Amino acid sequence: MSGSRTSSSVVSLLLAWALVGIPLAWGVAMTASNAMKLFQ
């Protein structure tokens, strides 16, 4: 019982961080790729 609770907690944690981490990583990657023009 406590094992399933722990795994559901891990899943919610991963989902919550993915929800904010993926858009943020995308935004940083887009910005960094534009910034590279500075060094070309």
Place this chain on the structure above:
Amino acid sequence: MASNRIGSPGLLDRERIVAGPGFNRWLVPPAALCVHLAIGEVYAFSVFNIPMTRLLGVTKHAPGDWTNPDVTWIFSIAILFLGLSAAFAGSWLDRVGPRKAMVAAALCFGGGFIVAAIGVAMHNLAVVYLGYGVIGGCGLGIAYISPVKTLISWFPDRPGMATGLAIMGFGGGAMIGAPLSVWLMRHFATASGNGVAATFVALGVIYAAYMLIGAAIVRVPAPGWQPAGFVPARTNGLVTTETVHVDEALRTPQFYLLWLVLCLNVTAGIAVLSQASPMIQQMFHGRVSPVAAAGFVGLLSIFNMAGRFVWASASDWIGRKNTYAVFFLLGIVLYVLLPSTGRLGGVGLFVIVSGIILSMYGGGFATIPAYLRDVFGVRYVGAIHGRLLTAWAAAGVLGPLLISYLREYLLANGVAQADAYTLTLYIMAGLLFVGFLCNLAMRPVRAHHFVTTGDTEVGA
């Protein structure tokens, strides 16, 4: 008839979101980030400036179209109402808890976009000011401060890191908002319109939904909750375990010293941020194109965002006062060094020095909530933080004005363009020295300011 509420608490009430045993506190930073990543869009609003001056002409400015100054006022009004709502809503937020505040913020921010879309469709500037500027601005202010106290309550062992994570989201939101807005405008553009109104509607819905997810996830700790193994430190130096009421905090010199500390740090940072693109092009004439300069500004925004997390986390180890001492002392050295970087090491060194300066600009925003927690206690930190953000609003208005008047004055007195940048940076270094003295003057709050009456509310 008695008006006392009976029955179970409402969906948005603080009592409803008290975490049960086993709740993982690491779910709270993503909840806060949902809100801060959304409102960080405000820093990307400039992508609408040109399209909004071509609403009638579509491909070019036509008679009757709004001018650039007309449109830039939208951002200024939003920032003004951010400061005002943060100052006035802080006490309400402390009372109702984070979920109700986040929902209110989502409705204001999302609703502000919708009202602004109506204004764009009607080509009525006043409606756009009301929508994005006033209503959206109020959403910005409430959202900015809504997760701060909750995070500090969940992470008493690492308050700097926790608030740094959320406030990092505000820095990073523009990086998502800018490309998303451009993509949406392209998607909705037609031969007769550039898609601004439809983009505003889409952004209002997307951001409101995203913020509401954060409101659904957020929880407050149960009264008396502490992380396993955490032993609260006794009053130590500037760090207090006592409570100072928000109204009483305004009667302490510490509040005004911290107000100046934030204001001066932000003003100096804005000097670099607002001049970054022309400065690099003129200092490296012929070597840096306007497109590359735009990339440089983007790079600075990454430093600004990363600094929020890195410096605020570092402040948990070295202390808040020491962190600000580093901002001011290292800042003075770097501001003085920046004009010489062209001779010393070229573009690379200029970028690194500017990046560190911008990281400390962001770090100043992110470290201030934990500094307030140290000095005034946890209980009213949200409301006190809201009042202190007037320093940001003041710096946001005064900083660019001071810098542009200073430059005009120097150029009018025969100073060469490149030297005008140098002198401006030296004057900013002087402001940082004043900030250093204010930070140095920080002392613990005197005992007669502490709350002495019995007070049982400890939830975030």
